[in-house]
Amino acid sequence: MTRGGLTYPALCVLGILLFLALQYSNAFYSGIIASILIWTVAVSGLNVVAGLGGYPSLMQGGFYGIGAYASTLALNDGLALPLAILAAIAVAAIAGLLVGLAFARTRGQYFAIGTLFFGVVVNLVLTNGASLTGGPLGLSVPLAFASTADLNIAIAASAAAAMMLVHAIGRSRIGRHLTALREDEDYAEHLGVPTGRMKLLGFTISAGFGGFAGFLIAQYNGAISPDLFNYTVGFVMFVALSLGGAARLAGPLLGSALIVGVPDLLNLPSGAGMLLVGIVFVVVIIIAPDGLIGAAQSLAARLRARPAPAR
């Protein structure tokens, strides 16, 4: 992803700045920043399977929903906060593993369509499994943090930690194998990369991040319902990743800020907001294939490469 050893300290500083922004902005801005950061966690997870591995997963919204409901149900059963977090991550990761097994042999667009369907199924189950999920009305969430400041710390730290983890994964053996998958799956397999196992691992990791983000949004919102985890959420998360820059560390943060933050900031009605997101998004994908960060980097490289003007 990025070079140099400064990434971790930089992300720590970023995390602190994000916390200060969350804590000391007025309620309006603070709400927008919190949404952006929670999305950053989920989209960073998506960055593993879709950014590194090149698998266009449109189901991250499903794991997000699974995590929100799993943690809320755990808290409702009287479990402690760490166990609720564990439940969110574990249930989502297991779901990711199972879906990964089901889709193990599908690639490319079959995969995209199949995963989109998974998002619909999650929403359907949340809506219809009323005895467990409260049906269309959803559940109210027992708040597990002592104060808003604690919750803000958790959100800011999670966003920074998610980016650090994805950075670490990207530089590890798993990351290199996933990148090989993205570049050429058949060739990677030929070279001895355990492609099947790597894919499953990638799915599981991504889903776990999604589940954890779901826990955060449930805590932040105080109430959850199936329409928060509509199947379009999964594809808008993929949009956020592509817009920011897939396989780039800051891509999820930038993409989330644009997708979640800009419509909220402009206070657009949701229809006009999504219309704008759609147009901007199609244009960016067409003119900047590597997302905005990729476009900025290639622009910078071109400026550097230009010979100095003659005097």
Added chain:
Amino acid sequence: MILQALSNGIVLGALFALLGAGLTLVYGVMDIPNFAQAGIVTIGAYLMVALAQGAQLPFFLAVLIAVAATAALSVATERLAYRFVRTRPLAAPVVALGLLLVLDNSALEIWGGDHISLSPPYAASVLQLGPITVPGVGVAVILIAAAALAALWALLRHTKMGRAIRAVSQNPEAAAIIGIDLERQYINAFLISGVLAGVTALAYAPTYAVFPYMTDSVILNGFVAVIIGGLGNVWGAAIAGLALGLVESFGAVYLSAAYQTLIGFAVLLAVIAVRPGGLFTGGARRIA
């Protein structure tokens, strides 16, 4: 009970077949999962309501204008967006979803979010076949789908345009070598799929409510039909669509109506697990 489920299933299946045929045609030629087709069907349905019930045009004139508009809109998506990502397979689904956002939310901004209904002249009629009741709009879905698919078959089989589209779908490089204008066939495929979107709106809207997101989930069944039939295979999609409609209809009666879509997903998973390339794919890709 069985007969009623059968007739419901045929109506549903005809709709899925119609959706699947339009999707898979574009897929065959350009490798694009055209989610935007859902938005085009929705806009077509709104235009029919606006022209027939708002502007008081005769119903069939309103339908004609709406179908022409969906065809133009479909070609516009190709010209303005898809053609730039033709060589980037991973960008295609993303652009398709972006276009769907644009189309759905345009409908929301223009016509509002209320559920309205499209009432064709045959809306009140009912076909009674012994113990089975089929509403007029259901009969219309079957007739419209049968006519549209037959016309599509004739077009792909027996016209120069159809042969060129099939050639591009089977092997673009070879088609270009023998002098087929690829660009032209991309536009033709989107034109035909746009007409099919308008026809789908005519079939679908009266059986259901018209609202901005009306087609978003039903189109997924179209994709299931496309995948089961083998991407790019028009007849595979039509047959798979019909079969899927029957399975979902019987599932709704005998298992659970709430989880009807889940049944479609289960069918999809079962097929993907056994044959990742779809059921009707032979050695080479064929679309007709």
